[in-house]
Amino acid sequence: MSHHLEASRNSCALHGALQLFEAIDGVVPVIHSTSGCGVQHYLGVTRLSGGNDTFGSPPVSSSNITQKHVVFGGGSRLREQLKNTVKVVQGELYAIVTGCSTEMVGDDIPAMAREGRDQEWPVIYTNTPGFGGDIHHGYHLALKALIEQLPDILKSREEIPSGLVNIWGIIPNQDPFWRGNLQELGRLLEGIGLVPNLLLGNGQNVASWQQVPGALLNLFISPWGEFPARLLEERYATPSIICEGVPVGNAASILLRRLTDRLELDPIRTEEFITREESRLNQQFARLADSYYRAGFQREFALVGESAQVIGIGEFLVNSFGMLPRTLVITDNPSESIQEALDSRLMAILPGYCTDVLFSEDQSEIHDVVRAGQPGIILGSSLEQEVAVELGVPFLALSFPLFDRIVLERAYAGYRGAAALLEDLGSAMLAGSKYINEAS
Amino acid sequence: MSIKQGKHIAIYGKGGIGKSTTTSNISAALANAGYRVIQIGCDPKSDSTTILRGGNDLPTVLDTLREQSKVRLEDISAVGFGGVLCIEAGGPVPGVGCAGRGINAAVEQLQELRVFDEFKPDFVLYDVLGDVVCGGFAVPIRDGLADRAYVVSSSDFMSIFAANNLFKAVNKYAPSGGARLGGIIANSILAAYAPALIDDFAGKTGTHVIGYVPRSLVVAQSELYGKTVIEAAPQSEQAQVYRNLAKYIDENEDSVIPKPLNSPELKKWAREWGDRIFEVETGVVHEMASI
Structure with missing residues (x-):
């Protein structure tokens, strides 16, 4: 049955492609769409991810098509925009991405990219109408464009390091x-x-x-x-x-x-490295023990995020930190076969324990299931803070959208990421305990 | 939007079936009867009003969008036979752009130019291309733009198929204020079974045929002279056929929401007619049939 979707965390395919291209030095994206698609990427995605976006919004080239380009085709507008972009913005690679309206009209994007290449401009393209899929689909489309088109444009000069x-x-x-x-x-x-x-x-x-x-x-x-x-x-x-x-x-x-x-x-080298890293992490665990027992860190948690985060962080919290997975919510809407695989993996985090696993990108549904679980702490996006406040439990923002934390270099991956996670989680628990103690 | 001036009629039908010829002749006949008429060609080919204005070039409404210059009604209209105001919406060249959006943009532009307030027409005829392939081509029958739609159809199956598709569009939009169906104009009638076939389709879909236009050399000849039959051969029988159609459209307000056939029903209906025509052609005599 269809139902409304509130505050989806998954923007459109065009934005997924932009995420990728903007993260590579020397790549200059050129948006072929109506005005607003680029700024929406800033307002709805990059600005909400740990506050490390380009000052004021990224300066991105866009053809900003109008009605006459819809009626008569926008190919010539794109040609002009590409030409001007190459003149004004220095880049090693220009990547055309398209929006809904130009794809509805059916502008011939490959031909425009080919024309650019005929001028000896390094141009790749990808058709990324928002209606074609969400941000993850756009990430795939941009990867595909790079993998398939780059070798034909730039012959590798780099020596490939072994390993x-x-x-x-x-x-x-x-x-x-x-x-x-x-x-x-x-x-x-x-x-x-x-x-x-x-x-x-x-x-x-x-x-x-x-x-x-x-x-x-x-x-x-x-x-x-x-x-x-x-x-x-x-x-x-x-x-x-x-x-x-x-x-x-x-x-x-x-x-x-x-x-x-x-x-x-x-x-031998691997084991030496692992031993060094694990012993460091174990020492950190030991130093944390006093606070762990004093503030009662071992409690039920709700975790909301993309599948890779929920699995990675969830498994760590259960297997290494002794916490109890009350509610796990995966928001990146993976395909059904992947959902089944993830489901069985998540269920195995703590066999025999009752964990609610939900695949959803709907804020209202997510909040309902988190609320119903009555967790002792909530880890999720900034959107989940309101449930934490409502339940009076500690909260740690760690998934998208993240608009109340600055993230510059922080990682939650690996051994150092684990230590960072313990610091942040522990701090949230202590602050929460203080709040609860004062309140009572 | 200002109060609607005149009766607004949309004429649809499969490509090449004779919509522009029929529409232009109806416009000419209405004009001859003393009415102020606007004919708007809603087709990127921009040839709807050619035979009303002797085949001269006419800048289209959408050309003005391309140039983005300030336009006046005089720039995009021509006065044709009998004072009919001829307008072509225009559109992209084949293979690029979006003709459907073009129809939408042209209609908006005409409303901005206050064409209907300025000209004060008694009749506005929209000649809309081909099949209703997407939302853009349904614009004239949506939003209360046209009051009634007529469909031009021959007895060919693909033409009936296109008519049935239009019925689906009318059926969808009419309940929310869109145009209702005025009826079918049976065109290019040559075979003896053709009127019966179209009548039968009309009956099955809850509508009716408002006139039968025989296939005629006079039409082809007049077009070669760049004229309507009304202008080139006013005394001909064919001219009278068009005058009767114009009279019907003028005098009749009847309209219905048609009941289009679904795909299996349409196929079954066509197969039955196929059998019937085969039997007539090969002289099969059924039991009890009177010879």
Whole structure:
């Protein structure tokens, strides 16, 4: 039965493509759509993700079509916009993305990109009408454009380092901790002798993408990484390893051992690295013990976020921190087959314990199920704060949309991410306890 | 929007079935009868009013949108035979842009120009292209723009199919204030069974045929001279057929919400007619039939 959807966390495909292109240095997106699509990306997505967007809104090129371009076709407007953009904005790669109206009209985007290439401009394109799917679909479309079109435009000049591993599945801003998470994942791979190809943020540029075909392995750490990994397997026969959730704490050890086995790396080096990292984390656990028992950290929690976050953070909180998963809400609307796989994985977090698992992007439904669970703490997006206030329980904002925290480098992935999560979670619990004590 | 001036009539039908010829002849006949008439061609081909104005070039409403210049009604209209004000909506070249949105934009532009307030027509005829393929082509029958729609159809199945599609559109929009169906104009009538076939379809869909236009050389000849039959051969029988149609449209306010056939019903109906025509052609004699 159809029902209304309140405050969806998943913007449109055009925005998903922009998320990706804007996270690569040297890529200049050119929007072919009505005015407003670009600013909506700022207002509805990037501005709501840990407060680290370009000052005032990103300066993005847009054809801003009007009615006459709808009636007579907007191809010539795009041609003009592309020409002007190349003149005004220095870039290594220009990426055309399209909106709903130009796709309804059926403007011939490949022809416009081809014309640009005939002028020896590095131009790729992707058709990203919002009605075609949500932000995750747009992320896929942009990846596909880069993987398929880049090799024909820019011949690789870069030497491919041995042991290169591409990391997929972290969508910039849709995971507010994407920069830090990628950095920490990179550090883990380096720790066992691999060379991470982070691809996004952190100074990653078009050259990083030119190295993609030469990687030893594709590592994808959310269901949304499966598509590029499959594409690369078909095209370059690159094998892949799936890690459905962001690996937090000891889950990182499992991943590193899998990588070591799969790529036949030096197991001694890996174990030394794991031992060093785990012992550091264990020390942190020990130092936290007093507060843990005094403030009663072991309580039921509700966790709301994208699948990779809910699995990664959820498993860590249960397996390493002894918390109880009362309600888990996955908001990124994965396909049914992935939902089934995630469902069985989530149910296994704490066998025998009654956990409500919900796949939803509807705020009202999410809040109802979280409220009904009566958790002792809520971890979710900034939208969930109102339920926490209503229930009088501590709250930690960690998923999109995140508009009441600044996230610059913070990560919740890996060992260091686990420590950061403990700090933030513990602080929220203590602040909450103080509040509750004072109130009573 | 200001109070609507005159009767607004939309004429639909499959491409190439004779809509523009029929509409132009009705416009000419209405004008001859002393009425002030506007004919608006809603087709990117922009050839609806050609035979009313001797085939001269006429800038379209949408050309003005392309140029984005300040336009006056005189720039986008021409006075044709009998004083009929001819307007072409225009549209994109084939294969680009969105013709459906074009219809919408042209109608908006005409409303902005206050064409109907200025000209004070008794009749406005919209000649709308082909099948109702998307929302844009339904604009004239939506939003209370036209009061009544007529469909031009021959006895060919694809033409009947297009008519049935229009009935679906009318059926959808009429309850919320859109145009109702005035009836079917049976065109290019040649075969002996054609009137019976169209009558039968009209009966099945709860509407009726308002006139039968025979296939005629006079029409082809007049078009070659760039004229309507009313102008080129006013004394011909064909001219009288068009005058009768104009008279009917003038005098009759009857309109219905048609009951379109669904896909299996339409197929079944067509197959039955196929059998019937085959039997007539091959001379099958049924039991009890009187010879």
